[in-house]
Amino acid sequence: MSAPSTDIAVIGWAQTPMVRHTDKSETQLLMEAITDAIVPLGLTRADIDYTCLGSCDYITGQAFSFVSNLDAIGAWPPKRDSHVEMDGAWALYEAWLRLQEGDIEIAVVTGSGRSSTGDPALIYPMEMDPYFLAPLGADPLTFAALQARAVIAAGIADERSMAEVAVRARGGDVETLLAEEYLRQPLRRHDVPPITDGAAAMVLATGDRARRLVERPAYITGFDHRTECHNPSFRALDDSPSTRIAAESAGLSDAPVEVAELQAAFTHEELLLREVLGFGDEVFVNSSGGALRDNPIMATGLCRVGHAANHIFGGGSRALAHATSGPCLQQNLVCILEGRS
Amino acid sequence: MTRFIESTITFPYKRSLGPVVGAFMTALTEKQILGIRCQDAVLVPPMEWDPATGAELPHEFVEVGPAGTVESWTWVGTPSIQHPLDHSFAFAFIRLDGATTPLLHAVDAGTPQAMSEGMRVAPRWRGSREGRIDDIICFVRGEAAETEGEDTGGATDPVTRMDYLASITYRNPVPEAADRATEASREHRLLGLRCPTCGRVYAGGRGLCPVDAIELGPECEVDLPHTGTITNFAIVTPVQYPGQTETEPFVRAFVLLDGTDVIIPYSVVIELPADQVKVGLRVDAVWASPAEETEEGGGMGGSWGSLLGWIPNGEPDIDDPDLVNRIF
Numbered sequence: 001m002s003a004p005s006t007d008i009a010v011i012g013w014a015q016t017p018m019v020r021h022t023d024k025s026e027t028q029l030l031m032e033a034i035t036d037a038i039v040p041l042g043l044t045r046a047d048i049d050y051t052c053l054g055s056c057d058y059i060t061g062q063a064f065s066f067v068s069n070l071d072a073i074g075a076w077p078p079k080r081d082s083h084v085e086m087d088g089a090w091a092l093y094e095a096w097l098r099l100q101e102g103d104i105e106i107a108v109v110t111g112s113g114r115s116s117t118g119d120p121a122l123i124y125p126m127e128m129d130p131y132f133l134a135p136l137g138a139d140p141l142t143f144a145a146l147q148a149r150a151v152i153a154a155g156i157a158d159e160r161s162m163a164e165v166a167v168r169a170r171g172g173d174v175e176t177l178l179a180e181e182y183l184r185q186p187l188r189r190h191d192v193p194p195i196t197d198g199a200a201a202m203v204l205a206t207g208d209r210a211r212r213l214v215e216r217p218a219y220i221t222g223f224d225h226r227t228e229c230h231n232p233s234f235r236a237l238d239d240s241p242s243t244r245i246a247a248e249s250a251g252l253s254d255a256p257v258e259v260a261e262l263q264a265a266f267t268h269e270e271l272l273l274r275e276v277l278g279f280g281d282e283v284f285v286n287s288s289g290g291a292l293r294d295n296p297i298m299a300t301g302l303c304r305v306g307h308a309a310n311h312i313f314g315g316g317s318r319a320l321a322h323a324t325s326g327p328c329l330q331q332n333l334v335c336i337l338e339g340r341s
Numbered sequence: 342m343t344r345f346i347e348s349t350i351t352f353p354y355k356r357s358l359g360p361v362v363g364a365f366m367t368a369l370t371e372k373q374i375l376g377i378r379c380q381d382a383v384l385v386p387p388m389e390w391d392p393a394t395g396a397e398l399p400h401e402f403v404e405v406g407p408a409g410t411v412e413s414w415t416w417v418g419t420p421s422i423q424h425p426l427d428h429s430f431a432f433a434f435i436r437l438d439g440a441t442t443p444l445l446h447a448v449d450a451g452t453p454q455a456m457s458e459g460m461r462v463a464p465r466w467r468g469s470r471e472g473r474i475d476d477i478i479c480f481v482r483g484e485a486a487e488t489e490g491e492d493t494g495g496a497t498d499p500v501t502r503m504d505y506l507a508s509i510t511y512r513n514p515v516p517e518a519a520d521r522a523t524e525a526s527r528e529h530r531l532l533g534l535r536c537p538t539c540g541r542v543y544a545g546g547r548g549l550c551p552v553d554a555i556e557l558g559p560e561c562e563v564d565l566p567h568t569g570t571i572t573n574f575a576i577v578t579p580v581q582y583p584g585q586t587e588t589e590p591f592v593r594a595f596v597l598l599d600g601t602d603v604i605i606p607y608s609v610v611i612e613l614p615a616d617q618v619k620v621g622l623r624v625d626a627v628w629a630s631p632a633e634e635t636e637e638g639g640g641m642g643g644s645w646g647s648l649l650g651w652i653p654n655g656e657p658d659i660d661d662p663d664l665v666n667r668i669f
Binding site for chain 1 (some may be wrong): 473474
């Protein structure tokens with residue numbers, strides 16, 4: 001979708017420390033992230049007109065876990081609140097839609113997940129197609145490996161360029177990495193994301209309110225998300241048409257972006273997304289280290305938008321953030337942020 | 342040191358298969374693999390709708406395979422408990438003869454060196470088949486399908502349902518406030534936490550004020566009274582589901598503690614038939630004797646610890662229509 005008539009901007013965000021394993025509950029993580037996001041802006045929880053939280057009961061191991069997460073937003077007097085069982089980037093999309101109604105000015109969105117609560121390798125197969133895939137224990141590493149093979153066969157990546165992506169994200173030496181054993185051929189350990197606990201919170205504001213609160217709001221000028229067929233059997237795994245359509249719709253071709261934050265949990269996904277989005281070396285991709293450095297499931301996508309917003313806060317003109325959900329980049333979201341002089 | 346508690350949740354799903362997946366599963370019991378025609382293509386596994394357009398597909402099934410060609414594969418060195426084989430194997434996209442799209446399944450090849458794109462494979466069937474994708478144990482090299490164990494034949498009736506047991510083990514941190522509340526219950530104390538900002542008191546070891554969104558530490562602890570009034574209740578008629586232990590109708594009541602604004606929700610009421618529970622009834626806390634102590638605590642569960650529930654204390658009922666007019 002192109003930009004609405006009302007200006008809507010990211011004005012701040014915060015994330016908890018990203019760790020392999022936290023002793024804190026998801027509610028405690030959110031309380032910390034929300035406080036850290038709003039306090040520097042001079043806002044209190046009473047100033048928040050609308051909240052939308054992204055989290056996943058399957059990861060938390062608790063039905064209606066988002067209800068206890070409401071404790072972190074100070075939901076009294078009663079607030080306008082919503083929840084998505086998706087990454088916080090989709091909570092952001094919903095808040096962006098809600099703010100377009102024009103009757104409220106401040107929204108907070110979050111993404112939160114404690115992946116260490118369960119074993120992701122055993123949980124994710126249960127979220128797959130229940131008839132043909134879940135009974136086989138078809139896991140995310142398997143799908144990533146099959147997609148990597150397709151991307152390599154299409155000439156978009158090879159094992160060396162994948163290792164180079166890992167080195168940019170996490171350091172190390174390409175030759176050493178390539179000497180490692182396969183984890184799930186053609187993937188080695190450096191090609192796969194870490195397991196991370198963490199949460200992020202982001203503050204949105206409309207028009208003049210945004211400009212009063214911060215010197216340089218990161219205006220959302222284009223935002224779209226698209227999905228593909230659920231079963232990777234029916235998809236061309238060396239392409240990501242949903243990313244392409246979302247980016248076109250968000251206005252990527254209108255003007256160049258300086259930086260992009262792509263939710264690429266696997267090294268080959270970054271190379272595929274760069275290809276689909278038509279990025280050459282002029283676009284600085286994933287300077288944050290991306291999902292290969294920290295992968296707090298349900299917050300990873302929202303963090304991409306946050307890092308892209310940081311580029312605008314720091315004086316940049318135009319940045320793209322991408323988030324994804326489902327096996328082999330099934331569903332893709334593109335958000336374009338701009339600064340104004 | 343934060344304490345963690347491990348719990349396993351199981352979801353025994355019974356899935357309806359519908360006309361297309363059901364036909365596929367029924368055919369599996371006959372050791373046949375069906376695709377569905379979608380314009381010029383044959384989709385395997387079959388879908389009810391065209392993946393490109395969403396248009397409903399006519400139920401024009403096409404038998405494919407049973408042999409096929411490996412289009413892509415990856416090697417699983419260490420299988421999980423969910424995987425079809427207990428030793429290392431390949432997951433592969435297999436394009437069955439006559440199909441346009443690849444089916445994901447396991448290939449029992451021994452070593453990754455034995456795998457290649459273009460390799461010909463055929464199913465290894467389970468002798469006793471239920472109409473599930475894992476009626477095919479895996480695929481093996483070659484053109485000829487095999488059957489493991491005694492072949493008990495196809496299903497006598499169409500397969501319309503599939504059981505799927507999802508089971509996940511979680512390890513969750515227990516908030517320190519919850520442990521302190523449980524500990525106090527061993528001394529038959531009902532612990533509350535008073536928010537320093539708004540003055541509201543919370544019971545049950547919640548550990549934070551949801552109104553002010555701040556954490557409440559030990560310095561916020563207060564002792565709560567052991568008498569109260571039932572403000573509301575429900576009579577639950579148990580439905581039998583896996584894991585249900587109740588067999589008779591039972592009460593869950595909300596108890597307002599004297600001199601406070603604290604409600605103890607979902608409380609057990611002791612020694613009172615369900616049909617005699619009423620709003621306004623005065624009750625006392627009942628605590629487990631040391632002999633009744635269990636690892637799980639009393640009848641209330643969670644951080645209520647040794648609190649077993651509430652018993653009528655013989656005081657006159659309170660006649661206040663506003664009692665019911667609250668939730669927590």
